[in-house]
Amino acid sequence: MEIENETEEKKQTETVQVIFTTKYKEYQVIETPFEIPVSLTRYGLSEVINHLLGKEKPIPFEFLINEEFLRTSLKQFLDEKNLSSEKQVTLEYVPALPQPKQFNQFLHDDWVSAVDGKNSFNIFATGCYDNLVRIWKSGLYKLKGNEIEEKKPIHVNLNQNQNQNQEQPSLILSHHSKPIKSVKWLKFNENISNQKYHLLLSASLDEQIILWKISSNLNSYSILTKFIGHSEGINDIALNPKRNLFCSCGNDSLCFIWDINDKKNEYQNQEENQEENQNENQNENKIIENNTPIASLRGHTQAVSAAIWPSQSSIYTTSYDYTIKKWDVEKQSLVWEAFSKNTIHCLHYNQYEYPYLNFESNQNQNQNQNQTRKESELLLTGHSDGIIRLWDNRIPSNSEESCVIKTLFKSHTSWISSLKWKPNSDFVFASGSYDGSVKIWDIRTKIPLFTLKRNSEKILDIDWLDSQNLLTASADQTVKQIILKISN
C-alpha cells in the first residue's frame, strides 16, 4: 500500500519535457527528450547530465534556457518567464566556470596600480605607486590539464625564496619620478641587433611614457624612447592591433597617438652608428625623447580615463566628462559619442583580442579563428556608481543613452576600476572595484558568477593572464594570482 501511495505522489509531481543540447562535443548526450521533475535546480540537472555521461568525477554544469542562465529551479524559471511546462524546453548546458581560487601573491612596497601579463611567456609586469615597474617571472602557478603546476623560479635564488617565503621581482625598472598608472607589454622576443628583447610601455603621472627594452633573459634593461607630450599625468595607454602605434590618454583631457617604429628605427641606426664608433656606454644619452605625437584626439572636456584600440581604425575613449567617444584614427575625427550619467573609469571591448596574437607562432591558428569571429561588438564600461554598463556599439546613437545600453550589471558597491573580457570568450568578463572585490560575470545573467573578496582594500587593476589565470593589483600592495580551477 505504501509503495502505491508513493508512486501516486510521484505521478502527481509536475514534470517537463526537456532536450539537452551543448556546443561542447566532449559533453554531448543523446538528443532525446527527457521527462524531468520541475523542482530540479541546476545542481540536480547537472547530476542528470553527469549520470548520462557516466563520468567518474562529476563535472558541474550551467544550464541555459533561451540564452539565459538558470539560477532558480526549473519551475520558478518557467513561471517567471510565463513559459508553459507542457511544452518542450531546450536546455543548453555548458561546463560551469570553475570556482576561482587565489594561488599566489606578489608583494610590493606600495599600492600596485597596473598589471599586465602573458602566461605563455609566464611573465607579467606591474606598475606601482613607488614609481617602479617590476617584472615578475617566478612564482606563477600554471595549469596543466586539471593539475596545478608551479613554475619554478628561473633567475631567483631558491634559498632566498625559501627564506623569505615570498616572491621577488625578476627585474625592477626605475626611471619614472611619479607613480606608474599603466603598463603594457608591447612585444616579446623582438630581434634588435641580433638579440632578443621584450618591449614594455609604461605610463606614469610624471607625464612620460617610457618604452623599455628588456633583455629576454631579464638580466638587463634600458630605455628606448620617452614619449613626452602630455601636460598632466597619463591615465592609460592602448596599443593598436598591429602594435606599431599606441594611444595615451591623460588628465589634460587629450589623447595622443604615438608611433613606436619610426623612432625605434632611428634608434637602431643610432645604435649601429654607435656600435661602429664602438661606444658601448649604454647610458641615458641614448634615450630618445619623442615629443611629437603623430596625432592628437581632442574633444573630451575632462580627464580621459581609459582607451582601447580594438581595430586598426577606431579608438574608444572614456572620460570623467561622462562620455564614451569613438574616434577614427586616420581622419582623427570623432565617429560617435555616447553619454552616461556618471564618470566612466574603465572600458573594455570584447572584440579586442587583447594580448599578443600578432607575434605568437603557436597561436596563429587561434588567431585566424578569432579574426573570423565577429558575432558581437560589445563594449563594457565601469562607472563611478558601481554599475557596469554593456553597450552595443552597433547601434551608435547620440540621442539617448538607453538605446545603446544593453545591460546593467549591478553588484559592486563602489567605483569600478578595471574591466577585462575573458580571453577567447564571448560572454565572460571580470571586474575589479574599489570595494575590494573582483567579480566574474557572464553577460547572460545579471548576477555575478563569482565574487572574490579577500579584504576591503581597493582593487586598482586586473588582467587575464590567460583564460584561466587572473591577476589582480590592489591597494594592499600585492598582486594576486587567481586561478579558475576545476575543483576536484
Added chain:
Amino acid sequence: MIFEEIENESTESDSDFLPTESEELESEEERNEEEEREAFYEHFLSDSESESEGENEELRNTIGDVPVEWYKEYSHIGYNLTGEKILKRDVIKAQKKDNLDDFLAKFENPDYWRTIQNKLTGEDHVLTDEELATAFRIQSGKYPDADYDPYAPHVDFFDYPDGKLHPLTNKPISKRGFVPSKWEAKKIIKIVKRLRKQKYSKRRTRRVVRDFLLWSNQEKMPKKFAEKKKLAEKRKSKGENIPAPKPHLPGHEESYNPPPEYLPNQREIEAWESIENYDEKPRNFLPQNFDRIIDIPAYSRFLNERFDRCLDLYLCTRAKKRKQKLTKRKIIPKLPDLEDLKPFPTHEMITYKGHINKVRSISVDPTGNWLVSGSDDKSIKIWEVFTGKCFKTWEFSEIVYSVAWNPNPETPIIAAAVGKYVLIINPGDSILSVKQVNNLMKKFPLVIEHENFDENQLEDENLNENLNENENLNENDILDRNQKIKQKLSQLNQLDNQNQKNPKKSSTHKKRHNAIWKSPKEFLNEIRSKKLIFQQKKLNPNNSNTDQLIEKLQIELEETEAHDNHELYYTKEDYESQEFKFTTKGIVAIIKCTNIVKSLTWHNKGDYLASVSPNGGREAVLIHRVSKNMTQNPFGKSKGVVQCVKFHPKKPLFFVATQRHVRIYNLLRGKMTLKLMPGVQWISSIDIHPGGDNLIVSSYDKKLCWFDIDLSTKPYKIMRYHSLAIRKVAFHNRFPLFCSSSDDKTTQVFYGKVFNDLLQNPLIVPVKILHGHEYPNEKLELGVLDCVFHPIQPWLFTSGADKTIRLFC
C-alpha cells in the same frame, strides 16, 4: 375601474368578432348599396375618358404636368401614341416669339395687357372679363367669387322637426348594450386563470406614486425624482447651480400681534406715511396689532411684493463664490522630480584613511586631482582623489585648524593654519605637473627662495652634525661651542631684526598688526638656536659659563612665547629631547600671527589670503598678500568674535561673519556696505554662491539660512533640518548644489538653483542626506567637521571626527 376600461376597449372590437344577427342584416343592405355605387362610377369614368380622347386627339401634349420651359431646348414636346414626336409648332403656333415680336405686340395688340402665357401648355391666353374681375378681387383681398356672401344667415344642415327637443337621429338604442358580452367573458376567464396561477404581473397595474421625503437620501424615491435630484446635485457640485437670493424672513414686527415695543408710535406712523415712494420707506409696511388672525385685512401690496420678488430673482446679479478646497498637500509647493535635479552625490565611494585624529579641514585642488587635509593629529596630508592614496604628509607640533588650496589653477599652493602660524606650502614636484611648477615659479618668487633654501638647509644640517660631533668631544671644546652659539645667536638676532624691518619697509602705511613673515630658513635657524640652548643646558647642567647665556636666552624665549606655548614643530619638551623631526620640505613661507588661526580663505585670484583668529581682538582678521610677503589688517577695531571670512568671487567685497551677523565690506572704499542679520545665535560658517548674489550661513543652533543679498538683509529661507549643530556649508562651483555638514553625522545636499531672471526666486530643494561618518566615541558627539565639493564633478568630500575623509558621488 379596470373592468370598465376593458369593457370600453372591447365595445368596438366586439362587433368584428361577434356579429349579431341584426348586424348581418345591415351589412347585406350596405353591400347592395356599394354595388350600385361602383356601377355608377364605372359608367361615369368611361364616359369622361371617351370624351377627352375625342376632343384633344392632336393638340394634346403628352409631357404631363410639367412646365413647357423644360422642353425649351427640344423641337418636340412629348410623344404621341404611335411613338412619334409631337412637334412644338403643331401644338403651340406662335411659340417662337422674340423680344421684337413681343415689343410689336405690345403696341399692335389691344389685348396685350390681358394676355398671359399658360406655363403648362405654352399657349397664350387672353383673360376674359370675368377672369379679370376675379383677379382684381383677389388682388384687393376680397372673396374671388363675386356671388359669395360671407355674412349670410347660418342655416343648420339638418332640421329640428320638433324644435330642439329631440336628438339628431331617431335610431333606436342597440340591443347589445343590454346583453353581456361573450368576448368579455372570455377575457375575464383568461384573467382569472392568470390570477389563480399568480402570473398576473404587477406591471399591468398602474404605478401609484407614493409619498416620499424629497430631501432625504435614504428614502426610496421614484426614479424620475432621483435622477432629477442627482442632476441637481451634480450641478451644485460643479458650481453651476446658483441658489436664488433668499427672501427676507419675517420678524416680530411682521407678526399680526407684535410685542408693543415693535408697534410704532404716532410720530413714527406720520413719518412713515409722509414718505410717498414705497421704495424709499424704511420698511414697506406698518406693524399693526390685531387680536385675532381673522381680523387681519387683505394685504394691499401683495402683488407689488411678489413682483419685486420676481425682479429680485431674475435681475439680481448672482456671483459665483467659489470656495477653494485647500488641503495640506495642495498648499505645499510641488517639488521637482529628483531625477531632473541629478547629478548630485548619493553614495559613499572612497574613504581616505590615514589620519589618526579628527580631520578638521579639507580642501580640493582646482584641477580636482588632489585633496589636502588638516587634522588634530597635527599633520597635513595630500591625497590622490581618484584612488584615495596618501601622497604626502607634513607633521607639526600643533593642531592643523585649516587648510586651503589656492583656487587659481596657475598657482597651486596650499595655505595651512597650524597653531599660531599660517604656512604657505608648495605641494611639490611629485604632485604638481611640470607646467604648474613653472607657473608657480613665475608667480611667486617665494618659491625660488624656497628652492635656494634647500641648499641652506643642508648647510645647516651639516653645521648641526658638526655640533653633534662636538658634543661627543670633550668639554674642552665647550667654550668654542659657546662662541659658535654666540655667533649663531647674533646672526639670528640680525636676521630677526631684518625680518621685522622688512615688512615695515615694504608696507608704507603704518603697521597695525604683529604678524611676521619668515622664510623657512630663518624659521629653521630660530628653531635650531632654541634647540641648541636646550641641548646645551642638558649636556652641561652645571657649567657656569653657559648658564648665564642660557638663562638669558631662556628668558628671551619665554618672553617671546609669552603666555601660550605654540610652536610649529616642537613643544618645549621636544627641544629638550634630542630628537629631530621636522618636514619643512615644501614650506615656502611662515607667517607668525599673535593668536591661533582657525580659518583661512583665498581670494579667487589666488594672491590674497585671509586668516581668522577668533580670539585675536583687533587682529582677528588679517589679509596676507603672498606674492609680496605682506600682511594687512583691514579693521582697526574688533566688531565681535569673528567666525569666518570670505572674499566675493567677482567684486571687491569682503564678507565677515561674527557670532550673530554677517558684514559685507567694500575693500576699495574701506567701508561696510551691508549688514546681514540671520537671526541665529552663533554662526559657524558662510559660503557665497559663485554668482555672488547669494549667501548661505550655517549656525551652531542647527539653522541654515539662505540670503539673497540684493533682496533683503533678512534670510530668504531658513532651513532647520539638522538635529545638531551645523559645522560647515559649501556651494558647488559649477553645479547648482550646496551642502551642510553637521554634528549629527550627516551631510545634507541641497539643490539650489539661482536664476538669472531677477524676478524668479532661487529654487531650493533638499535632495539627499548622506550618512557615513561615525562618532569617534560615545562621549564625543562630533560628526562631520568639514565638507567641500569637487571643483568639476558633482562629488562631495566630507571630513569627520572619525579620522576619515569620505568621497560621495
